Amino acid sequence: MSEKQLFEQMKMWRNWTVEFLRIIPEDIVDQIPDGHTNNIRWNAGHLLVGWDHSMFPAVHQERQLPLSYHLMFPSGSKPDNWTEQPPTMEQIITLLEEQPLLIEQACSSHLNEPLKEPFLGMKTIGDMVIFHMNHESHHMGIIKSMKQTLLKEVSL
Numbered sequence: 001m002s003e004k005q006l007f008e009q010m011k012m013w014r015n016w017t018v019e020f021l022r023i024i025p026e027d028i029v030d031q032i033p034d035g036h037t038n039n040i041r042w043n044a045g046h047l048l049v050g051w052d053h054s055m056f057p058a059v060h061q062e063r064q065l066p067l068s069y070h071l072m073f074p075s076g077s078k079p080d081n082w083t084e085q086p087p088t089m090e091q092i093i094t095l096l097e098e099q100p101l102l103i104e105q106a107c108s109s110h111l112n113e114p115l116k117e118p119f120l121g122m123k124t125i126g127d128m129v130i131f132h133m134n135h136e137s138h139h140m141g142i143i144k145s146m147k148q149t150l151l152k153e154v155s156l
Contacts, residue, residue, distance in 0.1 A: 003111050006129055007104045013133050014100045017047065017140055021093050024143075028150040029089050030079070037078045040146055043139045044092045045073035048099060051132050055103050058125050059110050064102055065095070103129075 001009075021044055029040040038046075052065045053074070063070070072082055079086070087095075111126030122128055 003108065003126075006111065006126065007100070007108070010103070010129060010133055011100045013136055014096060017044075017136060018093055018096050020140065020144070021089065021096070024089075024147055025151075026089060028147065031150050032079070033146050033149045033153075036142075036146065037080075039079055040143050040150075041086055041089060041092065042073060042077075042079050043143050043146070044089065044096065045069060045087065046075070047136050047139055048092060048095055049073040050135055051099060051103060054119070054128055055125075055132070056106055058115060058128060059106050059113075061106050064099070 021040075024040060029044075032039045048065060049069050049072075052063050053070065056063050068084060069087070071077075072084075072086055107125055107129065111124065111129065113125050114123055115125065115128065119128065120131065122131055
């Protein structure tokens, strides 16, 4: 796959993410369904943070998101532990829309460069892009399931 194709795939997946998040009713984004430790807002913020945390430092650039995002949305965190007001869904969605272009600008022509340290078997920056697309797909499955469960509960 060429660099252009990889970034087009990344943007296509992200567009699907943004389009789906836009149709989720605001009144369910902070509800945590039975069996989960997080909510839809956390999952959306977690996608932003995952990309930001690894892609920009991999090409020796500063992370683009405020530190507060990295404290609220990393793996293992949960809304029950938040000590400040989270960003609105609209703020998260706007950043999700803007992020792919920033990543493409930062990482273009660096995809074959090795990571400083291998991560989960990935060795290059391009491998990391593919990982994050799969990670995004995984969390979108969770978000879709949460939406379905929460809307079913509302209608009961």
